[in-house]
Amino acid sequence: MASIVQFENVGLRYGTGPETLSDVSFQLGRGSFYFLTGASGAGKTSLLRLLYLAQRPSRGIIRLFGEDTVLLPRTRLPGFRRRIGVVFQDFRLVPHLSTWDNVALPLRVAGVPEEDVEQPVREMLAWVGLTDRANARPATLSGGEQQRVAIARAVIGRPEMLVADEPTGNVDPDMAERLLHLFDSLNKLGTTVVVATHDFQLLNRIPDAQMMRLDKGRLLDPTGALRYPPPRSRP
Amino acid sequence: MGAMTGVMAIMLFLTVLSAATGLGTAAAARLLDRDLAGRLTVQVVKGDPASRDAAATRITAALRASTDVVAVSTVPRAELARLLRPWLGDDAGDAALPVPALIDIQLRDPGDTAADRVAALVAGAVPDARVDRHQAWMSPVNGAMRTVVLLALGLVLLMAAATAAVVVLAARAGLQFHRATIDVMHMLGATDVQIARLFQRRIALDAAFGGVVGGAAALGVTAALQAQMAALGSELLGSTRLGTGDWVLLALLPLCFVALATFAARLAVLRALGRTL
Numbered sequence: 380m381a382s383i384v385q386f387e388n389v390g391l392r393y394g395t396g397p398e399t400l401s402d403v404s405f406q407l408g409r410g411s412f413y414f415l416t417g418a419s420g421a422g423k424t425s426l427l428r429l430l431y432l433a434q435r436p437s438r439g440i441i442r443l444f445g446e447d448t449v450l451l452p453r454t455r456l457p458g459f460r461r462r463i464g465v466v467f468q469d470f471r472l473v474p475h476l477s478t479w480d481n482v483a484l485p486l487r488v489a490g491v492p493e494e495d496v497e498q499p500v501r502e503m504l505a506w507v508g509l510t511d512r513a514n515a516r517p518a519t520l521s522g523g524e525q526q527r528v529a530i531a532r533a534v535i536g537r538p539e540m541l542v543a544d545e546p547t548g549n550v551d552p553d554m555a556e557r558l559l560h561l562f563d564s565l566n567k568l569g570t571t572v573v574v575a576t577h578d579f580q581l582l583n584r585i586p587d588a589q590m591m592r593l594d595k596g597r598l599l600d601p602t603g604a605l606r607y608p609p610p611r612s613r614p
Numbered sequence: 615m616g617a618m619t620g621v622m623a624i625m626l627f628l629t630v631l632s633a634a635t636g637l638g639t640a641a642a643a644r645l646l647d648r649d650l651a652g653r654l655t656v657q658v659v660k661g662d663p664a665s666r667d668a669a670a671t672r673i674t675a676a677l678r679a680s681t682d683v684v685a686v687s688t689v690p691r692a693e694l695a696r697l698l699r700p701w702l703g704d705d706a707g708d709a710a711l712p713v714p715a716l717i718d719i720q721l722r723d724p725g726d727t728a729a730d731r732v733a734a735l736v737a738g739a740v741p742d743a744r745v746d747r748h749q750a751w752m753s754p755v756n757g758a759m760r761t762v763v764l765l766a767l768g769l770v771l772l773m774a775a776a777t778a779a780v781v782v783l784a785a786r787a788g789l790q791f792h793r794a795t796i797d798v799m800h801m802l803g804a805t806d807v808q809i810a811r812l813f814q815r816r817i818a819l820d821a822a823f824g825g826v827v828g829g830a831a832a833l834g835v836t837a838a839l840q841a842q843m844a845a846l847g848s849e850l851l852g853s854t855r856l857g858t859g860d861w862v863l864l865a866l867l868p869l870c871f872v873a874l875a876t877f878a879a880r881l882a883v884l885r886a887l888g889r890t891l
């Protein structure tokens with residue numbers, strides 16, 4: 380299987396502190412589904428930030444879509460970022476935009492003509508159950524609603540890769556399952572999905588998912604993505 | 615509408631007024647130049663009226679023969695008497711008074727060489743006649759006018775610089791304020807130019823509103839001042855009348871400043887964004 384992401388001996392240090400991530404090496408297969416787990420502070424968000432190009436590593440090589448991103452000039456970053464959908468741990472909705480406009484943002488940024496924006500946004504909002512909150516500002520939404528807006532925004536552009544940082548932390552179990560199902564559908568359409576989560580309940584919902592575990596900035600099984608439980612031997 | 619609008623309004627009010635002052639003064643200086651260019655006056659001072667008039671006639675005859683001279687006219691005695699009446703009272707009209715004869719000359723070519731030739735001609739005819747060049751008398755006035763014009767131009771440039779600086783500060787503050795949103799926009803794949811465009815539009819709108827208000831106020835004040843100057847009936851103040859071109863230039867100033875503000879905002883935003891990842 381072709382890999383969409385390759386990390387080779389990646390290290391990340393914030394400022395002059397100790398390394399937050401050390402010797403991280405792995406490959407992600409195109410079209411696969413991954414969970415990233417680890418204790419709080421293990422470096423999950425940090426690893427994902429490297430993945431969605433919000434951060435450059437202190438050392439090592441990161442190849443994304445077949446290109447070395449460490450040497451990528453700034454002007455080429457937007458093109459790469461448009462191929463990645465991100466659900467931030469803290470949502471990061473644009474406060475002065477309505478739910479509708481937040482969800483439409485990636486399409487507009489990508490220059491999709493306005494007449495082609497409406498239908499996908501409407502469908503997306505219906506899927507995450509926020510049709511009647513379309514005109515609400517983020518500040519007036521509950522935590523779970525904000526999270527669903529963030530997810531809708533991340534997947535609306537049918538990204539090649541979806542990176543989600545604790546995407547179900549604020550929703551009830553039913554909604555969590557629904558959202559996970561959304562990710563799964565996207566995955567079946569070809570999107571590579573990486574979900575960081577503490578929620579071990581979720582892990583069993585996607586039978587084909589592979590798991591990566593971080594411990595104090597190091598990937599357990601540094602030779603590649605751990606399969607836990609192994610994909611085929613799952614009950 | 616923010617503080618930006620107010621600052622722009624004040625800036626443009628001051629800028630347009632400065633520019634109007636400069637343009638009005640330049641108009642007056644041009645008029646003065648045109649009036650004085652190539653004008654000479656010959657004074658013949660002699661105690662004896664008969665020899666004075668004879669000398670004046672000799673000079674007039676010599677000048678009439680010169681190809682450098684377009685027009686020669688002796689200032690009539692009655693006109694001189696009128697000019698002198700404030701000092702000499704009714705005696706000014708007395709033919710026996712040793713009032714100099716004045717001869718106005720208009721040269722074909724306002725240059726120095728023609729003036730020198732004519733001065734030599736006059737000296738040849740009457741050695742003690744005095745030749746005055748109007749341009750030379752008025753040169754301090756003209757110099758002062760040019761200083762005012764330069765000062766006005768300097769003020770306009772300073773205002774432009776201050777406007778750009780204010781815009782850069784406003785843009786930086788805006789970037790700081792919207793940092794989280796900008797980060798998100800970047801993560802969604804927005805280019806710097808897309809983000810800059812948002813700020814640019816905001817700042818351009820604010821600046822345009824302020825610019826129009828300030829500029830219009832200044833144009834109104836200028837029009838009122840012009841009417842007042844014209845009503846004074848003073849030739850020098852009246853000559854500061856602005857032409858159509860001047861008015862167009864003044865009306866364009868706010869547009870130029872808005873363009874400058876937009877450009878400065880764009881540059882500031884792009885530079886700041888260039889430092890992020």
Ligand SMILES: Nc1ncnc2c1ncn2[C@@H]1O[C@H](COP(=O)(O)OP(=O)(O)OP(=O)(O)O)[C@@H](O)[C@H]1O
Nearest residue numbers: 393394399417418419420421422423424425426468
């Ligand atoms: N911008 C930063 N500057 C300095 N240190 C940071 C920064 N971001 C994260 N860290 C540190 O790096 C370590 C890993 O943080 P990270 O957010 O990646 O953990 P995490 O696994 O996502 O945790 P959680 O499950 O709580 O979200 C932590 O010790 C954190 O304090």
Ligand SMILES: [Mg+2]
Nearest residue numbers: 423424468544
């Ligand atoms: Mg985290």
